[in-house]
Amino acid sequence: MKKRLLFMVLFALVCLQPLMAQDIILKMTGEEIKAKVMEISLSQVRFKLTDSPTDSVHALPRSEVFMITFANGAKEVLNQEPADTTSAEVMTPQQMYQLGTKDAKAYYKGRDVIWASAATTMLFLPAPIIMGAIPPKIKPTEVSNIDYLKNNYYVKGYKKQAHKKKIGKVAIGTGVGLLTTAAISVIVFMTAMNSM
Structure with a gap:
């Protein structure tokens, strides 16, 4: 029975690994590419797309x-x-908004949200929904220039993009929590059936 339990836990971890193990390439334009980086040379970056068959x-x-x-x-x-070379004073509101969006893509981490939503999913399913609904706070260490935080357009762009990233991380955490709960339920059910 212990071997079966160990096998099921290892199987669940192997299944979850591709969901979480991926590199993110951030282009100069702000576009993100989820991939597995194969090589970084002096002239190019070679990679395989994670969502490509x-x-x-x-x-x-x-x-x-x-x-x-x-x-x-x-x-x-x-x-x-x-x-x-350009200060916030000479940038247009649209440029500041775009800069905020770009900085959120590059600097916002929100790693703790994945594990918190995974844990709370196992205890109280609506908790991740509440977590995802709350916009993230901007940390001064997660921006390219702390002076930009004085500009409302920058803050608005940053918060919107960071919130999108946070919702994605909550979704991943919820999936991890649901899979873990399902695996534990199967293990408990199989243990109960074997003890009869």
Whole structure:
């Protein structure tokens, strides 16, 4: 029985690994690509798409990639943005909004939301919905320039994009919680059936 229990737990972990183990390539345009990075050379970044059924390798010029966030949480910045040549005062409201969106993609982490929603799903299913509905707070360590927080358009763009990321992380955590609850339920049911 213990072998079966161990097998089921390991099977659940193996099934969850592809959902969580992926790298994120952030392009200079702010676009994110979920992939498995294969190689970073002096001229290009080679990767495989995680949501693609084919196993083909794609490449991007290194100059188009701002940063790569690896599955283990490590980050590698490939291209620094030019030093702050434009101040917030000369940017239009739309540019500040877009900058806030871009910074949220690059800097907002929200890692704790995944595990909190996974844990609360097992205890009280509506809790992740409540967690997802609450917009995240902006931390000064998660922006490119702390002075931008004085601009309402920047803050609005940042909060909107960070909230989207938070909802995605809550969804992943809820899935983990539901799968874990289902696995535990099956194990308890099988144990009860075997003891009869």
